[in-house]
Amino acid sequence: MHVRAVTVQIQPGKMQEAIDVYKDSVVPAAKAQKGFQGAYLMTDASSGKGLSITVWESEADMEAGESSGYYQEQIGKFGYIFAGPPSREHYELSVESST
Numbered sequence: 001m002h003v004r005a006v007t008v009q010i011q012p013g014k015m016q017e018a019i020d021v022y023k024d025s026v027v028p029a030a031k032a033q034k035g036f037q038g039a040y041l042m043t044d045a046s047s048g049k050g051l052s053i054t055v056w057e058s059e060a061d062m063e064a065g066e067s068s069g070y071y072q073e074q075i076g077k078f079g080y081i082f083a084g085p086p087s088r089e090h091y092e093l094s095v096e097s098s099t
Contacts, residue, residue, distance in 0.1 A: 001037060001093040002059045004071075006052040009083040015045050018081045022052065026074050030054060033070060035061025048083065055093060062090065 010018050022041045030036050035057035042051040056062035065071050075086060 001096070002056045002062045003091045003093050004052075004054045004056070004062055005089045005091060006054075006075075006086045008050045008052070008078070008086045010043075010048045010050055010081060011083045012048060014081045015043055015048065015050075018050060018078060019043060021077050021081065025077055026052075029070070029074060033061070033065055035064075059090075059092075 008018075019041065022039075027039050030039055037055040037057055039055070040053040042053075043049070054062075056065075071088075
């Protein structure tokens, strides 16, 4: 599996709005994408930082969302919420554990 990690800086006072957009719009759109396995959003209200992790069945599935415009469409939903451009990284999921 492959992971896209996106870090963002959120404008002061916009954290809950960012969480709501992610939960109500980004996650449903992701579920419709081929190979989507899961999404996680971590936030730090004191610093205004956010970290989105999406998990994909294959690297090709993850990259397809970027070449199709899906990724940019999702980022665009936060245009007025982010304090700057997001930073995106890709990883291979090497170990997975849950209880």
